[in-house]
Amino acid sequence: MTDKPMMKTVIAERPGVHAGPAQLPRPVPREGEVLIRIAASGVNPLDIKIFEGAAAHARQPLPAVLGLDLAGTVEALGPNVAGFREGDARKPANLSMREAAALPLIFITAWEGLVDRAALASGSVVLVHGGAGGVGHVAIQIAKARGAKVFATGSEPSRAYIEGLGATFIDYRSESVEDYMARHTAGSGFDVIYDTAGGATLDASFQAVRRFGHVVSALGWGTHALAPLSFRAATYSGVFTLLPLLTGEGREHHGDILREATKLVEAGKLTPRIDPHRFGLDEVGEAYRLMKEQRTRGKLVIEIGSAG
Secondary structure: OOOOOEEEEEEEEEOOEEEEEEEEEOOOOOOOOEEEEEEEEEEOHHHHHHHOOOOHHHOOOOOEEOOOOOEEEEEEEOOOOOOOOOOOOOOOOOOOHHHHOOOHHHHHHHHHHHHHHOOOOOOOEEEEEOOOOHHHHHHHHHHHHOOOEEEEEEOHHHHHHHHHOOOEEEEOOOOOHHHHHHHHHOOOOEEEEEEOOOOHHHHHHHHHEEEEEEEEEOOOOOOOOOHHHHOOOOEEEEOOOOHHHHHOOOHHHHHHHHHHHHHHHHOOOOOOOEOOOOEEHHHHHHHHHHHHOOOOOOEEEEEOOOOO
């Protein structure tokens, strides 16, 4: 037994096997760190890859505590922490903890692509592949807020949602790249394309970008022919949101980006799409199963509340 303060966690013991809720000693914040009492934690595809031991790029050996996104309150401060106080809850005032927990990873990923890499300007013609997905629905809203004309691909069931965000819907299953380029851009292509799917979708993006345009991908991990991109004198950027978390380099900028998220949310220009299913800490396995089976309509969130 230990007399140290404890906390509840969910741990991946080995690939595909979790123990939880489990008890671990509560961390003590070191210099420059704060301890957060988590109220809710968003679920991301990366969580499942880590859980299954299939995320070598995340450099996360097992056993490991699961979870990336969170919303909560500052419980304790380490030495030399400035700008935070115990009890702080830095989230948009008009979002619940559950809603706020859904935003960090997907917003940072969308913002880094559109703003940091593509330098999106007002009046740009933007295509978002996977407009109803986690990163995709946020990318649409960022692009709209910055004055872009936005198109987004999806399947027919997602049409109403995508159009409700103010984007022009493209059914990628029934319309070829050449057809939707001709119909929406007179064949010239899109100024900025954000690919959230990778694979053949990224190849299609190289064909659909206009001359001197820019393609961004959050899943550009395969082998791709660059000739279509090169012949358009267009450029490409990859987004790897984990890099600052793994290396510390650029981590402060993530804070800057999340402050931009707060501005957009509080201005009524950004709303996270939350799946109606509700899960507690003892139901993480069910949440992961639902996401893996692609039966979600928005971000899944694990609600932890005041569990210590």
